[in-house]
Amino acid sequence: MRWNRTVTVIGAHAEGEVGRVVTGGVLNIPGNSTLEKLEYLQANDDLRKFVNQEPRGCAQMTTNLLLPASDASADAAFIPMQADGSHAMSGSNAMCVTTVLLETGIIPMKEPETEVVLDTAAGLVTAKASCRDGRVERVTLDFFPAYVELLDAKLEVAGIGTISVDVAFGGVFYVMPNVEQLGFQIGPDVAQDMVRLGNDIKKAAQEQFNVQHPEIEQFNSIEFLMFTGKEKPAAKVFRNATIMPPGRVDRSPCGTGSAARMAAMYAKGEISIGEALDMRSTINSSFLTSVVGETTVGGRKAILPQISGRAWIYGTMQLGSDPTDPYQLGYTLADTWGTGIDHEIPGLN
Incomplete structure (x- = not known):
């Protein structure tokens, strides 16, 4: 096996909605704020395509890019990368991110409650995680206005x-x-x-x-x-x-x-x-x-x-691409992805 790119992902879902979390392979994104980093990702779309499009992803999921917080009062930042593009904020994905941060030890868990401040492009979100026996049982989010x-x-x-x-x-x-x-x-x-x-x-x-x-x-x-x-x-x-x-x-x-x-x-x-x-x-x-x-x-x-809900981790995976693979950024087909997007398939475009 030889890969020219490797991204580590923790699989999680919040009340059924899949929100994978990138925990390795991306050091940071240019920008002085999470909003500026979101704008960079929107203008430079390769990472989102790599992790979300087939064969490494699918339309029915989000991949959250975990980043260092730009705001000194926050613990971590994240940007949801979805099928159509990168977005400012998602509540279900904030629950997935919080659960992954605590259950993998990226941020120390304190029982019975751990508070995590998340830096998003739409503003700061305070996540209060109810914790017991080493796992997150529920995440309560205090939103921006x-x-x-x-x-x-x-x-x-x-x-x-x-x-x-x-x-x-x-x-x-x-x-x-x-x-x-x-x-x-x-x-x-x-x-x-x-x-x-x-x-x-x-x-x-x-x-x-x-x-x-x-x-x-x-x-x-x-x-x-x-x-x-x-x-x-x-x-x-x-x-x-x-x-x-x-x-x-x-x-x-x-x-x-x-x-x-x-x-x-x-x-x-x-x-x-x-x-x-x-x-x-x-x-x-x-x-x-x-x-x-x-x-x-x-x-x-x-x-x-x-807003309060539950999230669960279901797997850990590494996503990679061989340099001979023609689908470096993946592909989409209208049978799953619909007709409302441009379908980029090497050899056909």
């Missing part, structure tokens, strides 16, 4: 007509239609239908709505769509289905999406500070969430979300 951009906005979607959506920021911008108006319930049996419909609605929202974070110039686009449902509203049980590019459903209840949804629910008076909510995913996994306070972002009213 989430806020509403649009409430009950009218959106024209070809083939559907006019629907009502909320647009909010929870780490990235989400457009959120409720499924009751669309005539279906979130579940694994309608996953493909949700992907097709969700992509159409997101495309319409991107064309019709302009968004701009008041403090971070680079955050100016709707990145994800999340369908919202009411499972047992009297018991504060709700259901989320985030549609992830290039065309799949988030297996977890979605951390940043839950933050965005709570911002919209709070603005509508549907929830109050300190009220416990149970956000469920398409596969019925759960995040426990609440609004722990109010704040402002650039003069806008905002909430402070708290």
Whole structure:
């Protein structure tokens, strides 16, 4: 065996959503802040392709790049690299990163609770890990502020007509239609239908709505769509289905999406500070969430979300490439990756 590149990865998932963590093979990324490092990765995409595209990866996962913290008050930084590109923040992946940091001893574990401050491109996130017998049992994330951009906005979607959506920021911008108006319930049996419909609605929202974070110039686009449902509203049980590019459903209840949804629910008076909510995913996994306070972002009213979930390590692997391998950065095919991306296959492009 001879490799011209080696990356060590810890496999983990948070409530079903795969979030692998790079722990070796990448020393650092150029940039004075995690946001600048994110911009570098977005402009220099080889690492993401190498770890995420076939044969070393797949569309149904994220690979988190673990980095030294740029902010002196943080313990570590991470950047989620996903099928469509590198992003600012992910709640489920923050749970995976925290679990990997503590259970592998990169950061010393203290029982019964270890606090880890994560430096992300969207801001600092405090992770409180409940620990027992050498493992992380639950990770509770204190998020940066989430806020509403649009409430009950009218959106024209070809083939559907006019629907009502909320647009909010929870780490990235989400457009959120409720499924009751669309005539279906979130579940694994309608996953493909949700992907097709969700992509159409997101495309319409991107064309019709302009968004701009008041403090971070680079955050100016709707990145994800999340369908919202009411499972047992009297018991504060709700259901989320985030549609992830290039065309799949988030297996977890979605951390940043839950933050965005709570911002919209709070603005509508549907929830109050300190009220416990149970956000469920398409596969019925759960995040426990609440609004722990109010704040402002650039003069806008905002909430402070708290999101709690579980993550598990399932493997350790080394990813490499032989210098004779024609697929140095991998490849994608439309049968799995959909038709919405450029398919780069050596010899065909």
